[in-house]
Amino acid sequence: MTDAAAIEHTVVTILSDVLHESVEDLRNHPVLAAYDWDSLSSLEALAQLESQLGVTLDLRSYQAARRISDLVDLVQNAGASTVGQR
Amino acid sequence: MSDPSFLTGALRNAVEGNTTPAADVRVALAQLSDPGLARKLGRLLANLQPADGGLPPVTLSVLATCTVGPFEPLLRTSLVAVGALPTISVADYGTFEFSLASGAFAADGEPDVLACLMEESFFLPSDWTGGDIDGVTDHLQARFAEFRSLVDSVTRRSSATLVLHTLPLPVEVRETFLSWRARAALAAAWSRLNADLLGLAAEHRQVLVVDLVSELADQPFGARDARLHRYADLPYTDGALHVLARQVARVVQARMGLSRKVLALDLDNTLWGGVLGEVGATGVELGGLYPGGCYLNLQRSARRLREQGVILVLASKNDAAIVEDALSSHPEMLLRSEAFSVTAVNWSPKADNLRQAAETLSLSTGSFVFMDDSAFERGQVASELPEVALVAADGDPAHLVASLLAPGWFDVLDLTETDRERPALYRTRALRTEFEGGFGTSEDYLQALAIELKVEPVSPFGVARVAQLAARTNQFNLTGIRFDESRTAAMASDPGHLVASLSVSDRFGDEGVVGALWVECGRETWRVLNMVLSCRVLSRGIELAAIDWLATSASEAGASTLQGSFVPSAKNGAAAGFYKRAGFTPADSDGTFTLDLRDGWDPAPSWITQPNRERATR
Numbered sequence: 001m002t003d004a005a006a007i008e009h010t011v012v013t014i015l016s017d018v019l020h021e022s023v024e025d026l027r028n029h030p031v032l033a034a035y036d037w038d039s040l041s042s043l044e045a046l047a048q049l050e051s052q053l054g055v056t057l058d059l060r061s062y063q064a065a066r067r068i069s070d071l072v073d074l075v076q077n078a079g080a081s082t083v084g085q086r
Numbered sequence: 087m088s089d090p091s092f093l094t095g096a097l098r099n100a101v102e103g104n105t106t107p108a109a110d111v112r113v114a115l116a117q118l119s120d121p122g123l124a125r126k127l128g129r130l131l132a133n134l135q136p137a138d139g140g141l142p143p144v145t146l147s148v149l150a151t152c153t154v155g156p157f158e159p160l161l162r163t164s165l166v167a168v169g170a171l172p173t174i175s176v177a178d179y180g181t182f183e184f185s186l187a188s189g190a191f192a193a194d195g196e197p198d199v200l201a202c203l204m205e206e207s208f209f210l211p212s213d214w215t216g217g218d219i220d221g222v223t224d225h226l227q228a229r230f231a232e233f234r235s236l237v238d239s240v241t242r243r244s245s246a247t248l249v250l251h252t253l254p255l256p257v258e259v260r261e262t263f264l265s266w267r268a269r270a271a272l273a274a275a276w277s278r279l280n281a282d283l284l285g286l287a288a289e290h291r292q293v294l295v296v297d298l299v300s301e302l303a304d305q306p307f308g309a310r311d312a313r314l315h316r317y318a319d320l321p322y323t324d325g326a327l328h329v330l331a332r333q334v335a336r337v338v339q340a341r342m343g344l345s346r347k348v349l350a351l352d353l354d355n356t357l358w359g360g361v362l363g364e365v366g367a368t369g370v371e372l373g374g375l376y377p378g379g380c381y382l383n384l385q386r387s388a389r390r391l392r393e394q395g396v397i398l399v400l401a402s403k404n405d406a407a408i409v410e411d412a413l414s415s416h417p418e419m420l421l422r423s424e425a426f427s428v429t430a431v432n433w434s435p436k437a438d439n440l441r442q443a444a445e446t447l448s449l450s451t452g453s454f455v456f457m458d459d460s461a462f463e464r465g466q467v468a469s470e471l472p473e474v475a476l477v478a479a480d481g482d483p484a485h486l487v488a489s490l491l492a493p494g495w496f497d498v499l500d501l502t503e504t505d506r507e508r509p510a511l512y513r514t515r516a517l518r519t520e521f522e523g524g525f526g527t528s529e530d531y532l533q534a535l536a537i538e539l540k541v542e543p544v545s546p547f548g549v550a551r552v553a554q555l556a557a558r559t560n561q562f563n564l565t566g567i568r569f570d571e572s573r574t575a576a577m578a579s580d581p582g583h584l585v586a587s588l589s590v591s592d593r594f595g596d597e598g599v600v601g602a603l604w605v606e607c608g609r610e611t612w613r614v615l616n617m618v619l620s621c622r623v624l625s626r627g628i629e630l631a632a633i634d635w636l637a638t639s640a641s642e643a644g645a646s647t648l649q650g651s652f653v654p655s656a657k658n659g660a661a662a663g664f665y666k667r668a669g670f671t672p673a674d675s676d677g678t679f680t681l682d683l684r685d686g687w688d689p690a691p692s693w694i695t696q697p698n699r700e701r702a703t704r
Contacts, residue, residue, distance in 0.1 A: 039317070039318050040155055040318070043155070043317070043320065044122075044125065044156065047122060048122050059317060
């Protein structure tokens with residue numbers, strides 16, 4: 001699995017866990033608004049993403065995410081910048 | 087044991103199968119350090135409805151000055167971990183003061199526990215002039231006075247246990263004061279606020295206060311994520327909420343009598359450094375500088391536990407003679423032989439020794455905590471006695487004391503005289519068990535014990551002990567109704583009720599108050615609401631003598647019937663059949679038993695004397 005695929009997998013697994021949806025459904029319908037994506041569930045996902053992937057996300061960009069791929073990009077960018085700072 | 091898939095799988099099975107999560111699963115839950123997982127498991131546990139009645143139920147209301155959010159699932163996980171089945175209701179956002187003042191938190195029935203989640207803005211002014219320390223200090227005092235009157239009104243109208251906590255002072259507030267002197271004054275005012283909150287526990291028996299500030303200081307993570315605070319009014323991180331949830335669960339554990347009573351300790355590399363059989367008593371590390379000082383500190387901590395009622399058991403694979411010699415001769419030894427209520431120094435498997443110790447003490451192995459440096463020994467105990475809580479004593483000995491104390495296995499709400507005397511009582515009890523071997527029949531033995539029973543209406547001084555017995559007694563507990571201190575006190579002073587305490591002594595010593603009766607005294611019928619009897623004094627006919635006393639009192643008061651009921655639980659098999667043995671007649675359907683006092687009743691067992699019989703005068 002490439003890094004990008006691994007990150008995508010982690011993001012979808014966390015969302016599946018928080019939103020009680022199957023990984024398959026999430027991949028087929030990747031628009032977050034289709035699910036129970038409210039302030040509490042999105043913040044729970046935020047906590048999980050940050051602790052499992054070792055990143056810190058900008059909450060404004062995070063809230064702006066509409067699709068799962070937006071979250072994957074966000075995490076990847078945050079990861080890249082974290083690595084760049086070391 | 088605490089790996090996520092094991093816990094998730096085990097709890098999912100329990101939820102889907104309507105069963106109680108196994109004891110080892112609950113012990114692993116109690117030691118869970120990942121708040122994300124704890125939160126997830128808490129959501130899963132919302133559907134836990136064990137049909138086997140293995141977890142006693144508890145109802146909680148959560149009131150918050152902010153968003154409750156993850157606190158609810160974290161609380162649920164922590165409560166299941168301590169052995170309770172929680173029903174949690176969360177008050178609507180923004181109703182904190184209203185709900186406290188109006189009693190709205192009890193809209194769906196009085197909760198057992200009212201847990202408050204608070205943050206600093208509740209006590210701070212909404213704004214202040216930069217550097218105005220006097221204005222802020224005055225406001226804090228005024229807000230606390232208002233809060234105190236809210237707490238007063240709750241304690242007057244409700245019997246729920248109110249759990250509060252101290253509040254950290256965040257950087258955003260501290261650092262707006264530029265002068266060092268003003269910042270010191272602010273810290274002093276804030277510390278006073280926290281001290282005042284803690285002081286509410288001394289003012290009201292129903293109020294307990296968690297020192298969240300000190301708990302958070304021990305954690306490696308931050309208490310606040312400013313993004314969550316600003317975006318969702320979540321003032322605490324999941325980690326901080328998990329810390330608070332565990333503290334609240336510990337209060338509930340103590341309140342429900344689910345705490346552990348026995349600490350079984352290994353010797354080599356636990357109570358001292360090194361292996362006694364190899365280095366001899368003069369060679370073990372105990373006292374002085376590191377690492378010997380760490381072991382001495384553990385002994386000191388264990389001794390303090392013992393002084394507060396925890397029963398110590400020695401469980402060591404060693405030769406008894408050299409252990410005896412080391413315990414008595416080493417000049418630094420704090421825990422000598424007599425500190426241990428049961429000593430099991432031999433080469434048997436430790437699980438066997440713990441099982442035997444439990445039998446000797448008439449306690450269940452579920453009330454044991456076992457501390458050992460050997461992963462093998464802990465593993466052997468875990469596989470045979472999964473209900474025993476384990477404390478790992480391996481690794482750096484500097485951590486020994488915190489490893490033992492931090493989980494809070496032995497918490498009680500209040501310490502009574504009986505608690506302090508318990509280790510000595512159980513030591514006598516262990517000696518008494520040895521004495522039991524030499525008699526032909528148990529009746530001969532009971533006659534020789536010279537048991538004296540004193541049943542009397544409980545005095546205001548006895549209420550705390552009686553309520554504690556109600557909370558802690560599982561085996562001989564007829565209905566499982568745990569009358570707490572405030573209800574017991576109310577019943578004791580009500581002419582329509584009677585609360586009586588049972589004290590027992592025998593030739594080995596005074597056991598103190600070991601049982602209690604809660605009775606509704608009607609004109610015609612006296613109804614036993616519950617009777618509890620400590621497992622220390624079971625199998626001696628004490629309960630029959632108590633019923634004789636009660637029947638006599640009821641009859642003298644003009645009643646014609648004594649009534650009671652038995653509600654079976656997972657643990658009270660010891661009390662099943664009691665009413666029949668006492669001569670009561672079962673009703674056909676509803677589990678009640680009746681004794682017609684006009685027909686007379688069985689006298690108390692001949693081996694029990696009741697000096698100074700004092701009737702309940704109604």
